[in-house]
Amino acid sequence: MTTKLFGEPVRRREDARLIIGKGRYLDDIGHNALAAAFVRSPHAHARITAIDTDGALDVEGLVAIYTYEDLHGPMAEPLPVLIPHPQLHHPRTGYPLANGIVNHVGEPIVMVVATDRYIAEDAAERILVSYEELPVVVGVDAAREAANWVHEDVPTNVAAHHHQETGDVEAALAGSTRTMSFTQYIERSACTPMEGKGVHARWDADDSSLRVYTSTQASTSVRAAIAAKLELSLDKVEVIAPDVGGGFGVKIVHPWPEELLIPLAAIALGAEVKWTEDRREHFISSAHERQQRQEITVGYDDDGRISALDVHIWHDNGAYTPYGIIVPIVTATQLVGPYVIPTYRVRVESVYTNTVIVTPYRGAGRPQGCYAMERTMDRIADELDLDRAVVRERNLIQADQFPYDHHLTFQDGRPVIYDSGDYVGLMDKLKVLVGWPEASRLRDEAAARGKLLGVGMAMYVEGTGPGPYEGGHVQVLGSGKVLVSTGLTSQGQGHETAFAQIVASELGVPIEDIEVTTGDTRRFGYAVGTFASRAAVMSGNAIALAARGVKEKALRIAADVLEVDPGDLEIDEGLVQVKGTPGASIPLRTVAVLSNPLRYAFDEAAKQATQFAGPADDSKPPVAVGDAPGLEHVDYYSPIRSTFASGAHAAIVEIDPATWEIEIVKYAVVHDCGNVVNPMIVEGQVHGGVAQGVGGALYERMAYDSDGQLQNASFMDFLMPYASEIPDVVIDHQETPSPLNPLGIKGAGEAGVIPGTAAIASAIEDAVGRRISSMPISPTELYDLMRNDDSELTAAHARRSGTGAMA
Amino acid sequence: MKPAPFRYADPGTLDEVLTVLSSEGEGAKVLAGGQSLLPLLSMRLAAPATLVDINRVPGLDTVEATGDGVTVGALVRHNALLHDDAAARVQPLLARATANVAHPAIRNRGTTVGSIAHADPSGEMTSVLALTDGSVTVATPSGVETIGWRDLFVGPLETSIHGPAVVTSAYFPALPARSGTAFAEAARRKGDYAVCGGGVVVTLDADGRVAAVRAAYISVGLTPEVHDLTDAVVGQPADSADWAAAGELARTLVDPDTDLHASADYRRLLVGVLTERTLAEAAAEALGGMA
């Protein structure tokens, strides 16, 4: 097989293992470990007046009970604010176990450790916590009204006020031919990975060292957090992400209370301790995202060209802000999408509510930004009686405008400068793919079948691959095996395959010889994590650079042996050979043996290498100054700023006007993530993203009641779509390489989810002729909208009903 | 999400099952497919002291279809009933309704009788038992009795069966002559419990005119209800009856509740639409059968 695999649809190497049950997920580890269970707050806001553990003490199998009183030193302090920001003026975080006050249902109060999880839950059930209930704030509007406060020292509930502007928006609006203002809402959903969180810790008392497995997206950072909080030396802590059954953002947050408490118990008890999150815990004590109220004013001309955009967002950040204000900043800066916005102002109030914390969920604020921008485009088109595609086209950044500077500051503190793109190309392809010009014929045809048909579209630009860095390590063994590692973690994205393809291509070795390890601090100590569509960009490039380093060294050693110039050598199929001279070659594995002057003949490889070993030069040390034994290289990739991927989606929906059931009959995606490492993996990422987009648009919401109780904390009532709810997705690719990184790639992980809500809202609005300004939407809500005489009709609706279905 | 401690017994005969149930008293629960009971246990919403597993009891896994009706044993899985052609010929509602019960994995374990014993007003098979005017056979230490559906369903998740008892079978009478059926539902996701659904039976007279119309709904009341809609369309030709009027009538007869997934009004809307649509389908089937 060829070793030039970059760009090939190589089948995912990890799938066979994962599909036949050979995966090793957190709960597969430590069958004999003690198990932890938690007593969590049943109240959204309350003062804890007493904790009575007596009833649990005689449960047979109980090992230990921990409350806040048992936490000392750094553990007794609030959890860290991972990403502080000057505009986050009132950051608040919880404690590993509640310290007197609980601020959302599900907050951990007591940890119980027992011989197994059943017994731990039996004991937990008998612990009595008394509360004095406090007023509850649920939803962004209640937080905004601030009749009650979540944190008594944060008046008005505003955690952060984020503000960016590119000019005098008031003046620009005043000078605009037309303006319009509207308010819209988007609801809470969540990552809900198939595998929840989980932690397993083992303390080696003789060695005073701790090994922790955790279902995380950031093992190196969890390691640092554990070392700091438990006051251990970093070298005595190793953290490993085993197979992780999905993350989608929730597992980038760290340290979760359990990631500190389980190691704490393991050390205190001198035993293996494990906690596996259950589904209900995941719903009420991990993280959610997406709720915003968006107040938008736009100035534009008669052709639909935008002159000014003023956006005021109320962002629900839940009870605490451990992850800073990353999500609202991403919304604020990604909102502008592929468009020229001459004057833009965005203000975000990030507000506390007595609900689960809000941290990035795939898309991380982008779906909301896209919803704001794209629905604005739809409204302009409607107002002016223009084709929605035409209005977008008139505002697109043109291909010759790159690099394009939006004069905004991104989540990584770097400028929002689009490195490359072809948005006109995306739109052209999308119109063909979805059959945009056919829309009115399709509408008539559906009407003849008694259905309301609508089409909608949405475009986005996604900043991917933010820094600061990732590293890669590539090592060729004497056996010919090539070990590759990177510190960032995998949650099923196919890293084992994609990274191996990169190394195969760079180093000229068969993919079968390559073994990839991710997220294991024993193998790679420095890493940032898997989030923000950054793994391929960051670790992909770092690994490519490491492979190039190995190649350079291999050629240098081989050149010496073959007595040629390194420039005359190439590596193919694991063989270093003189270009154009068949036979003049040396296996790469032999070069690996030669790279180490200490060559005990343990194996055949070492024996064979002896024939190549030249006479030692007595005038030089065996390892030259600046050189190192072994055929390996570590390198890092640190980008100047993010690289910007882009895409365009369109949805066609059919609605039954008797039952108001909504069906997506076609979903089209044009996707540009620069050079593609593996198109099959990218398509899989897009499919999964679209599924979550459909979920967010039509099915999922966190249904909190006014007491802060999550009423649908199970998959019975939280409607994550099944495969049966997901339409077939048609995909077209466009490849606009990034000039910023050696491989020319851009991220693809989050793309699929971003425009779903916007495109589907647009399609439903097109079908029913009523303004859709709150998403998600279900049949029962659509019915309410349709029979409400006060709900706003679109101008298109009036035109259509005036001139018949052809309008 | 782990159950509280419980004892477990899996007797090999019905007599032994009854003996264990008697000796364990109030805290004992029958375990059939476990598809409703085990989630309740795991969420600690139920904590029976003893589970009496009936899966080893012989003879309970048969479907018996005669000209009069279909008897479904307590261990017949939804999936077996779904694919039982003989049963479908005698009472077509059985296959039509079971096709709407959950997903294949759950249908492979869950039993039709268990779902009736569970008395969930959103369960398809409770409504089919009602619509067909069916009954269950119950074994108790003092003997065997038959309970008609009207006496069986008392409230949501509540039947009139108390004390040591095992439902050994459910009986669904055959479809009357010159009749057609249909079953439809609206669910948020395919295979979910319906937001609203229902089955209908349309019976024609010898001239192909509507003689009787009965409908039963799920997820719209506390217990399964059967509504007679005959008045709206009686005597009308089956191929052109005013099914919308029957739908209208149905809307006035139901009293649904609001929950997370649907408002009461929306459910009422669906009752009307589904009734109209299923009646037309059932009438066409009845006519086809007469041709």
Ligand SMILES: Cc1cc2nc3c(=O)[nH]c(=O)nc-3n(C[C@H](O)[C@H](O)[C@H](O)COP(=O)(O)OP(=O)(O)OC[C@H]3O[C@@H](n4cnc5c(N)ncnc54)[C@H](O)[C@@H]3O)c2cc1C
């Ligand atoms: C995800 C999911 C989706 C589902 N969707 C649907 C759906 O759409 N429609 C639907 O109808 N059902 C649905 N179900 C429930 C499923 O149909 C169950 O199989 C059924 O409700 C109960 O049957 P079982 O054999 O599993 O009973 P079990 O769970 O074993 O028992 C249920 C109850 O009935 C009692 N019981 C069972 N058998 C007997 C007996 N022979 N005598 C006396 N008491 C008995 C038990 O003691 C218990 O109280 C769903 C279940 C799940 C998990």
